[in-house]
Amino acid sequence: MSETQPDIRKGLVGVVADVSAVSKVMPETNSLTYRGYAVQDLAEQCSFEEVAYLLWNGELPDAAQLAAFRAEEAANRGISPALHGVIQAFPHDAHPMDAIRTAVSFLGMEDPESADTAEPATRRKAMRLLAKIPTAIAAAHRAAKGLAPVEPDPKLGFAENFFHLVFGRVPQPEVVKAFDVSLILYAEHGFNASTFTARTVTSTGADLHGAITAGIAALKGPLHGGANEAVMHMLAEIGEPSKALDWLEGKFDHKALVMGFGHRVYKNGDSRVPTMTKYAEKMAEVVGDRRWMEMSRVLAGAMLERKNIHPNLDFPAGPAYHLMGFDIPLFTPIFVASRITGWAAHVIEQAADNRLIRPLSHYTGAAQREVPPIAQR
Ligand SMILES: CC(=O)SCCNC(=O)CCNC(=O)[C@H](O)C(C)(C)COP(=O)(O)OP(=O)(O)OC[C@H]1O[C@@H](n2cnc3c(N)ncnc32)[C@H](O)[C@@H]1OP(=O)(O)O
Ligand SMILES: O=C([O-])CC(=O)C(=O)O
Numbered sequence: 001m002s003e004t005q006p007d008i009r010k011g012l013v014g015v016v017a018d019v020s021a022v023s024k025v026m027p028e029t030n031s032l033t034y035r036g037y038a039v040q041d042l043a044e045q046c047s048f049e050e051v052a053y054l055l056w057n058g059e060l061p062d063a064a065q066l067a068a069f070r071a072e073e074a075a076n077r078g079i080s081p082a083l084h085g086v087i088q089a090f091p092h093d094a095h096p097m098d099a100i101r102t103a104v105s106f107l108g109m110e111d112p113e114s115a116d117t118a119e120p121a122t123r124r125k126a127m128r129l130l131a132k133i134p135t136a137i138a139a140a141h142r143a144a145k146g147l148a149p150v151e152p153d154p155k156l157g158f159a160e161n162f163f164h165l166v167f168g169r170v171p172q173p174e175v176v177k178a179f180d181v182s183l184i185l186y187a188e189h190g191f192n193a194s195t196f197t198a199r200t201v202t203s204t205g206a207d208l209h210g211a212i213t214a215g216i217a218a219l220k221g222p223l224h225g226g227a228n229e230a231v232m233h234m235l236a237e238i239g240e241p242s243k244a245l246d247w248l249e250g251k252f253d254h255k256a257l258v259m260g261f262g263h264r265v266y267k268n269g270d271s272r273v274p275t276m277t278k279y280a281e282k283m284a285e286v287v288g289d290r291r292w293m294e295m296s297r298v299l300a301g302a303m304l305e306r307k308n309i310h311p312n313l314d315f316p317a318g319p320a321y322h323l324m325g326f327d328i329p330l331f332t333p334i335f336v337a338s339r340i341t342g343w344a345a346h347v348i349e350q351a352a353d354n355r356l357i358r359p360l361s362h363y364t365g366a367a368q369r370e371v372p373p374i375a376q377r
Helices: 039-045 048-057 063-075 081-089 096-110 119-144 158-167 173-186 193-203 208-219 227-238 241-253 273-287 291-307 314-324 328-352
Strands: 023-026 031-034
Touching: 031 039, 031 048, 039 048, 039 173, 039 273, 048 063, 048 119, 048 158, 048 173, 048 328, 063 119, 063 158, 081 096, 081 119, 096 119, 096 208, 096 328, 119 158, 119 208, 119 328, 158 173, 158 328, 173 273, 173 314, 173 328, 193 208, 193 328, 208 328, 227 241, 227 291, 227 314, 227 328, 241 291, 273 291, 273 314, 291 314, 314 328
Parallel strands: none
Antiparallel strands: 023 031
């Protein structure tokens, strides 16, 4: 007798897996709040450090709390000679996402509180990861280019220091602001695949570095964070705005995915896209290169008209990072440098009210049978 198929939600579409007080994604209004504050207000009025504090503590910091948070982050940026040595040994063609995944795993082995899963230790480890991830990303990037690492500068803010680490210089304030806005917009987004991965690892009682290493692995995929790199490869392949429509027709003919479009939760527009697009446009003005944003405008218009599919955050973030001067393989690692804040907030929340995450599967394989002797197989 055949079993009746249970109600399977492939991809867990529409499944509410737990409660969370970190952020609220509201597809009915295309909006998003972190701890109750609209993400576009945070992006315009706050720094990334204030938002990191908010995500981890539930409230925005006052001036003294912010100064203490900034000082602690700045003081923890250095990475050990041992990690520098490991980074030097990475294959030079390794993807920077693999490099930062491995570096975070190594940081876990070095961390003095590595195995301590109590909340105070997890908070201290999260701060150390926030501070060290940019240093490791930039060191790996520079090593792959045959360049010596740049020492972090504790006098610089988080966003400024990131440019300093990658390029050895800090650009003009408009560029730093656009980058800071992108970090705020990327910081947190509910039970997305990488955050859910981090929560699943946490639910087994494993430590923060394990959860974040797994989160980075999940973020790399082109259906998730890896899309910001794929967007820029796509724009580079198209080459110029006049070729965008023909290129898109070719994709429609093959029913191919167009990167940077669509979203599991938002079906009428991603809450973060208007703000990121505004700052990507500013970057185009600063650099004096309108080509990428013009191409983006053509693609977005045609995708909406022909497929009724809206862009997601990765769509404007890709060209914005290119215009800021970053090489394409750094785009998803930048997402890591930001999302460590959301991931850690969720790890703390999961651990505080934990139950092992363990769904069921409906078996569709061979019926039960005897093991034949090896000569009869
Ligand atoms: C920060 C982030 O992680 S944002 C997401 C970044 N990812 C991307 O940009 C990759 C491209 N987009 C996609 O692959 C998808 O839209 C996802 C993975 C983000 C969401 O997937 P799902 O929620 O499973 O969307 P779903 O597959 O149900 O899409 C509905 C329909 O729209 C189509 N569609 C969705 N996105 C796209 C796209 N980018 N290009 C072309 N068609 C698309 C699907 O093929 C499907 O068509 P069908 O009904 O004819 O089968
Ligand atoms: O929510 C999602 O599924 C993906 C996303 O936009 C994010 O993680 O920022």
